[in-house]
Amino acid sequence: xxxxxxRDVFQLAQVFTIARxxxxxxxxxxxxxxxxxxxxxxxxxxYARYDETLDSVTEQINGLPADISRMGLYDLLPAxxxxxxxxxxxxxxxAKRAGKRVWELAGLVRxxxxxxxxxxxxxxxxxxxxxxxxxAFRPLLKIKLGTPxxxxxxxxxxxxxxxxxxxxxxxxxxxxxxYADLAPHLVRLGVQLVEQPLxxxxxxxxxxxxxxxxxxxxxxxxxxxxxxxxxxxxxVVNIKLDKTGGLTEALALRDAALAQGYxxxxxxxxxxxxxxxxxxxxxxxxxxxxLDGPLLLAEDRDEPLIFDAAGVHPPSAKLWG
Numbered sequence: 549x550x551x552x553x554x555r556d557v558f559q560l561a562q563v564f565t566i567a568r569x570x571x572x573x574x575x576x577x578x579x580x581x582x583x584x585x586x587x588x589x590x591x592x593x594x595y596a597r598y599d600e601t602l603d604s605v606t607e608q609i610n611g612l613p614a615d616i617s618r619m620g621l622y623d624l625l626p627a628x629x630x631x632x633x634x635x636x637x638x639x640x641x642x643a644k645r646a647g648k649r650v651w652e653l654a655g656l657v658r659x660x661x662x663x664x665x666x667x668x669x670x671x672x673x674x675x676x677x678x679x680x681x682x683x684a685f686r687p688l689l690k691i692k693l694g695t696p697x698x699x700x701x702x703x704x705x706x707x708x709x710x711x712x713x714x715x716x717x718x719x720x721x722x723x724x725x726x727y728a729d730l731a732p733h734l735v736r737l738g739v740q741l742v743e744q745p746l747x748x749x750x751x752x753x754x755x756x757x758x759x760x761x762x763x764x765x766x767x768x769x770x771x772x773x774x775x776x777x778x779x780x781x782x783x784v785v786n787i788k789l790d791k792t793g794g795l796t797e798a799l800a801l802r803d804a805a806l807a808q809g810y811x812x813x814x815x816x817x818x819x820x821x822x823x824x825x826x827x828x829x830x831x832x833x834x835x836x837x838x839l840d841g842p843l844l845l846a847e848d849r850d851e852p853l854i855f856d857a858a859g860v861h862p863p864s865a866k867l868w869g
Contacts, residue, residue, distance in 0.1 A: 549616070551634065552580045553609050555602055556591075558820055559846040565670040567694025567721035568597065574818045574845065577605055579633035581616075581641050588641025589868060590826075592633035593790050593817035597767065605630045618642075618796055627771040627793035635794025636826045640868050650869035651829055651862075654799065661858040662831045665690040665715060665838040673704035680708025688713045690838055694721020699733060706737045715836060717743040720767055724753040734761045741813070741836060743786060744768065754781040764813050764836075771797050772804050786813040786838075787830055795826040802830055811835045818844055821853040825863035828853070 558574045565571075579590045594600035608630035616624070618638045625631040643650045651659055668679045670692040683689060689712045691705050698718075705714065716739050722730070727745040734742060744766040746753055751768055764784035768774065770791040778785065785805045792798040802812055813836040814827055824839045831837045839860050842848050851867040853860055863869055 549614050550582045551609060551612060551614065551616070551637075552582070553606050553633075554578045554580075555606075556820070558848065560818070560844055561846045562844075563669065564667075564818060564844060566692045566717075567670060567719040571818070574820070574841070575602060576819050576823065577602060577609070577629070577633055578822070579609060579637045581634065581637040583641060583645070586641060586644050588637040588639070588644060589822065590633040590636030590638075590640065590794075591819055591822040592629035593819045593823060594629045595790060595817060598628060598791075600629050605633075609634060618794075621794070621796075625793065627773075627791065627797060629790045631793035631797075632789045633794075635796050636789070636868070639795055639826065643865075643869055649865065650795070650826070654795075654829065656799075656829060656832070659829055659832050659862040661854075661856075661861045662828070662834070662837045662839075663687055663859040664840050664855070665836065666840050666843060667692060667717075667838070668705060670694065670701075673700040676701050677704035677708040680705040680712070684709035684712055686712060688715070688836075690715050690717055690840075692717055692719065694718040696722075696726055698722075698726075698730065702730075702733060702737055702739070714739050715741040715743070715838075717766070718745045720744050720747040722746060724750075724757070728757065731758065731760055741784060743813075751781050756780075759783065762811065766815065769801075772801050775801075775804060775808060775810075778810070782810070784811040784813050784835065786815045787834075788815045788817065789823070789827055789830070790817050795829065798827070798830045802834075813838065815839070816841045820845065821849045821851075821863070822868055824853055824860065825868035828860060828862045829869075831860075 762783040765782040766786040814831040815838040
């Protein structure tokens with residue numbers, strides 16, 4: 549087999565801002581694993597929050613042996629972007645060899661569309677209200693927050709989209725005091741879930757704290773090894789393939805989390821339809837699905853995912869799987 553890595557850049561439809569900064573493009577790595585005349589593909593989004601860069605992840609992938617297997621990846625790469633792209637490319641390769649879809653190989657039921665959140669970028673209250681009004685037709689909006697002055701933003705988004713379901717992502721930007729002050733207002737404004745209100749290294753403060761709105765672990769949850777550290781702090785886990793290190797671990801994490809009483813959210817980094825494609829399998833039946841990456845792009849893959857009133861649809865075989 550041969551493993552090739554290329555860098556691809558997708559321009560965003562508009563500036564995308566979270567508590568940690570802004571971007572105007574999605575920089576991704578595309579991995580192709582070729583065996584004879586069959587090639588499997590996968591995509592990852594290296595994330596600086598986890599000390600990943602395009603160069604470091606490329607180096608990890610280029611260091612793999614040519615005869616790598618999906619289960620062998622566990623011994624060679626940690627959970628993260630590099631393992632994700634290779635794992636997903638190997639799933640795609642196996643499916644093409646077998647003439648089947650990945651969901652069949654994984655023993656899953658045939659996937660269908662799932663309603664996905666649409667993310668509103670962090671901005672001024674006035675700009676966020678305008679974003680909310682423009683997207684008020686969408687059934688689920690996700691608000692990027694994470695500053696000490698978020699109350700006006702919450703009020704503005706609810707005013708702009710009075711009927712939409714709303715979830716909030718603080719991206720580790722709040723303190724325990726700020727979260728405690730905001731919690732009753734989250735209830736009042738009908739917020740249904742809050743992601744990672746506190747920094748991952750400081751989330752012990754959630755133990756014993758009133759959680760009137762379900763709290764979801766994002767930066768605090770990577771793979772199954774994370775689960776023991778979440779007890780008493782979180783109600784929901786956010787599964788992202790770039791954190792788990794691929795579809796293989798994402799499916800295992802989903803099963804383990806559900807068995808331990810957690811609810812499941814399936815999320816994404818800002819990437820193309822190729823990055824979302826494997827995640828649509830994990831998202832089946834999830835309480836919250838947040839696979840809107842392609843909706844934030846000005847350009848996408850040649851065979852993009854379909855988004856319509858039914859939600860995000862599973863990929864065509866031409867895209868992946």
